[in-house]
Amino acid sequence: MVLKSIIMLIGILFYLLSGPFIKYVLAIMSTNVMKTSDHIGLLIGYIERMLVILFFILGEYTAIGLVIASKSILRFNDLKDDQHNHNPDKIDKKSEYILLGTMLSLLIGMINGILFKLIFII
Structure with missing residues (x-):
């Protein structure tokens, strides 16, 4: 029972701290500094x-692909709209930024899923 509680606490803390962690990593990797944010990206994450x-937890691993695919489709349309500026470098960097954030989010979500699934196994 104590082990389950510890794993649950670690999982919850890991989940809550994941947003600031991803934001920090993306800030380090980006050359552009965002002065203001409406935190919508953080909420989406x-x-x-x-x-x-x-x-x-439910064992629906293919549904995880659906989450990533739906996000990618929406982001692709955002990038396609930037063609009016004729700035391919911006599109490539923005794509890399989005891909890094998505992959970090997926990795953290899967690690959290493993932690919470352990609770049901123990």
Whole structure:
């Protein structure tokens, strides 16, 4: 029982701290500094990780691909709209930035899913 509580606490802390961690990593990797943020990307990331955790716990691993694919489709349209500026370097860097954030989010969600699934096994 104590082990389950510890694993649950670690999982919850890992989930709550994942947003600031990903934001920090992306800030280090980006040459552009965002002066203001409406935190929508942060909220999307938390929802994305929660869905990954739930699908992992439920054993619906293919549904995790659906979360990533749906996010990619929406982001692709955003990048396609930037063609009016004729700045391919911006598109490539923005794509890399988005891909890094998505992959970090997926990794953290899967690690969290493993932690929470351990609770049900123990």
